[in-house]
Amino acid sequence: MTTIHILVVDDDAEIRNLLGEYLHKNGYSVTLAADGKGMEVALEKGKIDLIVLDFMLPGDDGLVLCRNLRARSNVPVIMLTARGDETDRIIGLEMGADDYLAKPFNPRELLAHIKSVLRRAHVLPEKYAAENAQFIYFAGWKLDTVARHLVAEDGLVVALSGAEYRLLKIFIEHPNRVLSRDQLLDLTQRSDADPFDRSIDVQVSRLRQRLRDDAKEPAIIKTVRGEGYVLAVPVDIKA
Structure with a gap:
């Protein structure tokens, strides 16, 4: 069985490493990135099954990265934020995020969200690119x-x-x-x-x-x- 590959993008090294270790212990292959550039490098290197993407990042923030990603890929995205603002949550979903989780959170809660999003993604067809269709x-x-x-x-x-x-x-x-x-x-x-x-x-x-x-x-x-x-x-x- 192919191991699920998760990309964690967060500029907080402590959170990034904690999530990496936790997800690895739960059977996932994990790649860590601190910003959008690191995210792009990871995406170019190989297949990513899901991205855990922080809202607040240096350079392009999570919303910009998610929007740009959706223009070329349907890889599932779970957005993380420290603000817990409902407006941010809605905007994140509108930009193409599949799920949303506010910090602080228990890693087990994130794991539950990951399993739920992957379960949906693996049984569903590709998202139709209807944005530019008349x-x-x-x-x-x-x-x-x-x-x-x-x-x-x-x-x-x-x-x-x-x-x-x-x-x-x-x-x-x-x-x-x-x-x-x-x-x-x-x-x-x-x-x-x-x-x-x-x-x-x-x-x-x-x-x-x-x-x-x-x-x-x-x-x-x-x-x-x-x-x-x-x-x-x-x-x-x-x-």
Whole structure:
């Protein structure tokens, strides 16, 4: 069985070495880096299965590194921060991080997050690169990302609210991937959003109506009991 290779990027030598030793003891191959340059060197040397990336780094910070990484790779990223700021957490997820952990934390807690992220990553297809696509096709629908509306097979144009468009885009970027309510909330919520409009269940219900998806037995956005929701249809992206 191939050993999972984890890259830990943190400018705090004590934390970096502690995590390296702990993860090594738990059966992982570990590479350590103190900054973005070290991270790039490690990525060039060989396959990395997951990156533990500190938010605050000298030079390019974790957000910049994560955003740049996502332009060319889907390797899972767990972001670490000493601030514990919810805004930072949401921005980190928007930049492409798969999970988030605030310092200080117990190494066992990080290990649990690593196992969870790897479990999802190893059974899911590659993330679709929908950022620069104008037209995205699924289940007979066409999403126009410039006009931000849907077009049905019969030519009917269906307008989407900002919240509906953001939610649909997240599903499209992660087809056949079960997304929890918390993940969907983090990935879709804007910092200036109405704090009372936070129900993902309501937003999913509205989106299903736009997609003419049967509420009782939906075929496009399915409910996974106890876990969340999944876009359960193929996605075709056109630049």
